[in-house]
């Protein structure tokens with residue numbers, strides 16, 4: 001185990017925003033930290049990075065508490081924060097030189113690290129351009145390069161793909177994969193995009209309102225709903241009444257109104273289709289298609305909280 005938080009807690013103005021959170025990361029793991037906005041993910045990361053002190057609990061790096069002396073964690077940890085922290089009037093190269101010096105890198109070592117990290121995020125050929133001229137996604141990638149300069153064993157990324165173009169997003173996901181699979185870097189990846197976490201991480205923590213509500217390997221979490229199917233019903237118009245009617249049926253565990261119709265979580269092998277058809281007829285709605293799927297992590301979250309991740 002490289003990192004462990006032991007029942008950490010943080011309150012602001014008497015309100016617990018992180019409540020009894022214990023997570024661990026084994027060396028070389030890629031772990032997802034999921035939760036909707038305001039769940040307490042960033043605060044948890046700030047405590048691990050020793051920017052914020054927990055009110056209770058402990059944080060251990062290789063078994064040793066970091067609360068009194070954060071120097072060890074700063075040496076091995078690279079954090080990619082949500083906000084871009086770069087100098088707009090400097091080039092990408094100059095920014096990385098500046099950050100590299102903060103990590104006390106110099107000379108050839110600094111130069112080769114700058115080129116290596118720019119290569120990794122796919123911006124080596126644009127390094128002489130001013131940050132001001134970069135897209136949001138490119139800036140995010142330089143931010144990632146900055147966090148990698150000192151060869152951290154452990155990297156924490158706080159929602160690195162929010163609000164950026166698809167090309168940069170793919171570059172970032174690829175960088176995370178490369179770091180984890182080829183360099184063996186331990187990764188804690190925070191997101192509210194389930195599909196990214198499903199792709200990148202083997203183990204997942206799910207937070208909501210400051211508390212850890214579920215954790216485990218992806219397949220273990222999906223097993224919560226293993227007796228169920230997800231049914232996507234496309235309708236020709238929205239029908240609040242039909243949704244309400246279906247909510248009253250016992251083998252239907254969850255009814256969510258979507259853009260195109262309804263998404264249901266139903267007990268496997270229940271003869272649900274005839275009931276759906278009957279409800280559609282009753283409320284004068286036409287079914288365009290029905291598609292049955294196995295549940296995703298998004299459904300697990302919905303099942304546990306009754307809410308969608310992106311609310």
Ligand SMILES: Nc1ncnc2c1ncn2[C@@H]1O[C@H](COP(=O)(O)OP(=O)(O)OP(=O)(O)O)[C@@H](O)[C@H]1O
Pocket residue numbers: 012017035036037038039040041042043044159
């Ligand atoms: N410095 C602070 N002072 C007061 N309240 C804070 C502070 N930092 C965070 N909070 C509150 O703590 C709660 C958790 O915030 P946090 O940023 O950790 O959530 P999050 O899961 O990272 O969500 P997001 O993705 O929106 O950042 C929020 O209600 C937020 O308003």
